[in-house]
Amino acid sequence: MQRPHLLRHTFNVVNRVRQTASVAGLSALRVAKGEKPDAYLLKETFEQLGTTYIKIGQFIASTPSLFPRAYVEAFQDCLDQTTPLSYSYIERVLKEELEVDGQRLDDLFADIDPTPLASASIAQVHAARLHNGDDVVLKVQKPNVETIMQTDLGVLHAVTKLLEVMMPSMKFASIAPIIDEIRLRMLAETDFISESKNIADFQQFLAMSGNNKVVAPKVYDALTTKRVLTMSRLYGVSMVDTHAMRQYCDDPAQVMTDTLNTWFASLMLCNSFHADLHAGNLMLLTDGRIGFLDFGIVGQLKAESWRACLTMVQALQDNNYPVMAQAMVDMEMTHARHEVNIKALTADLERMMQSIMAEDRAFTSGVPFNSKEQADELNKMMLEIVFIGKAHGIHFPRDFALLTKQLLYFDRFMRTLAPDMDMFSDGRVQMLGQDAGSQAL
Incomplete structure (x- = not known):
C-alpha cells in the first residue's frame, strides 16, 4: 500500500528539482548576457520558483537584522497570492485527511462551497457548514506543499555546502543558521x-x-x-x-x-x-x-526585551532620541554594551528621523494607514533603525522586527479609528503587559 505513495513522492521530488534547475538556469543565462545579479533579479527568480522561495522572500523582507538592506528592500513587494486551485484538488486533500474510520465528507459536512474565500501559496480557504448548522471555514493545505518545501530547503542546504567548498572566503557557513531559522518558521506554517x-x-x-x-x-x-x-x-x-x-x-x-x-x-x-x-x-x-x-x-520575546522595545517606540513618538538610544542598548542582545557610544547613536537616530520626516510628509500627515506608500514608510523607518543599530554593534532579538513593525503599524492604524488618540499617553490604553510581566518574573 505504501509503494504508490512512495513512487508519487519520489516523482514529486524529482520534478521539483527539475523545475528549480530550469528557473535557476534561466536566471543564470540572464546574468551571462550581462544583466546585473542584484537583489531584484533574485526576487524575480524567487517569485518564479514559487511557494518556498516566496516565503523565503517574505522572511528576508521581515528580518532586516539578518539580511543586507538592499535585499530587505527588494523583497518588500514579494507577494503571497496565487491562482486558486480547482475544487477537485482541495476535495482530494480533504478526503485524504478527514475520511477516517469509514466516515465520508458528506457525513462530516452538510455543505462545502467550491469557490474559495482566499488562496495563498500554502493554503486555500473554503466556507462550509456542519450538519449541526455551524458555519465554518476550511483552511486546506495545497497539494505537495511540504514535499516542495522540504525539497527546496534540501537543495538550498546542498548549495550552501557546495559554496563553502568552492568559495570559503565568502564565509557561506554563516548562512546555515539563517536556513535553520527559515526551516523552523516555514515548516511550522505548514503544520x-x-x-x-x-x-x-x-x-x-x-x-x-x-x-x-x-x-x-x-x-x-x-x-x-x-x-x-x-x-x-x-x-x-x-x-x-x-x-x-x-x-x-x-x-x-x-x-x-x-x-x-x-x-x-x-x-x-x-x-x-x-x-x-x-x-x-x-x-x-x-x-x-x-x-x-x-x-x-x-x-515570542523576553520580558526585558519587550520593555526596552516599548520604551524605544515611545521615545520615537516623543522624539526623545537619547532615551531611544539607551533602549536599543537595553534590548539585552548587545555584545560589549559598554562599548556602545550612546551620544553618537543618539545623533545618528536624530539625523535619521529628521531626514525621513523631511523627505516624506505622509509621516505626519494624519492620512489613514491604508496605502502602500505609508506601508513603505514603516518599512523604511524600521530598516533605518536596524541599520543604525547594527552600525553601533547592536544585535536585536530574533522577533524584534515582528514586534516593532506591529507597534508601528498600530500607530498608523489608529489614524483611521482614533486620530486623536496617542498610544502611549491616552489613559484608555493600559500597558497591562508591563505589570503582568513584572508579576511573572
Whole structure:
C-alpha cells in the first residue's frame, strides 16, 4: 500500500528539482548576457520558483537584522497570492485527511462551497457548514506543499555546502543558521496543528484575563489535521471602514483601545503574540466583539526585551532620541554594551528621523494607514533603525522586527479609528503587559 505513495513522492521530488534547475538556469543565462545579479533579479527568480522561495522572500523582507538592506528592500513587494486551485484538488486533500474510520465528507459536512474565500501559496480557504448548522471555514493545505518545501530547503542546504567548498572566503557557513531559522518558521506554517495550538494559547489567555471583548475562531479539533484546519466562521466588517463599523459599535476609538489593550497584555500573559495584525486579520464582528484572525505568524520575546522595545517606540513618538538610544542598548542582545557610544547613536537616530520626516510628509500627515506608500514608510523607518543599530554593534532579538513593525503599524492604524488618540499617553490604553510581566518574573 505504501509503494504508490512512495513512487508519487519520489516523482514529486524529482520534478521539483527539475523545475528549480530550469528557473535557476534561466536566471543564470540572464546574468551571462550581462544583466546585473542584484537583489531584484533574485526576487524575480524567487517569485518564479514559487511557494518556498516566496516565503523565503517574505522572511528576508521581515528580518532586516539578518539580511543586507538592499535585499530587505527588494523583497518588500514579494507577494503571497496565487491562482486558486480547482475544487477537485482541495476535495482530494480533504478526503485524504478527514475520511477516517469509514466516515465520508458528506457525513462530516452538510455543505462545502467550491469557490474559495482566499488562496495563498500554502493554503486555500473554503466556507462550509456542519450538519449541526455551524458555519465554518476550511483552511486546506495545497497539494505537495511540504514535499516542495522540504525539497527546496534540501537543495538550498546542498548549495550552501557546495559554496563553502568552492568559495570559503565568502564565509557561506554563516548562512546555515539563517536556513535553520527559515526551516523552523516555514515548516511550522505548514503544520496546522501548530497554528491550532497558537489559537488555543490565545483563547486560554483571553479566558485567564477575563477578556470578553475579543475572540479568536473556534477550532474543531476532530476536523483538524496537519493539512486541514477547520474553524468557526466569523462574520463582521473590516476595521479600516469606520462607516461600516458604526453599524456594530458606537465608538471606533474604543474598539481600537480594546484591541491595543488585548495585544499588549498578550505579550506577557500568552505563550506568543500575534505578529500579523493588519486590516485583513482584524475584524469587528456583528455582535460588537473584535475578531483576531490567522495565527500562522506569531512571535515570542523576553520580558526585558519587550520593555526596552516599548520604551524605544515611545521615545520615537516623543522624539526623545537619547532615551531611544539607551533602549536599543537595553534590548539585552548587545555584545560589549559598554562599548556602545550612546551620544553618537543618539545623533545618528536624530539625523535619521529628521531626514525621513523631511523627505516624506505622509509621516505626519494624519492620512489613514491604508496605502502602500505609508506601508513603505514603516518599512523604511524600521530598516533605518536596524541599520543604525547594527552600525553601533547592536544585535536585536530574533522577533524584534515582528514586534516593532506591529507597534508601528498600530500607530498608523489608529489614524483611521482614533486620530486623536496617542498610544502611549491616552489613559484608555493600559500597558497591562508591563505589570503582568513584572508579576511573572
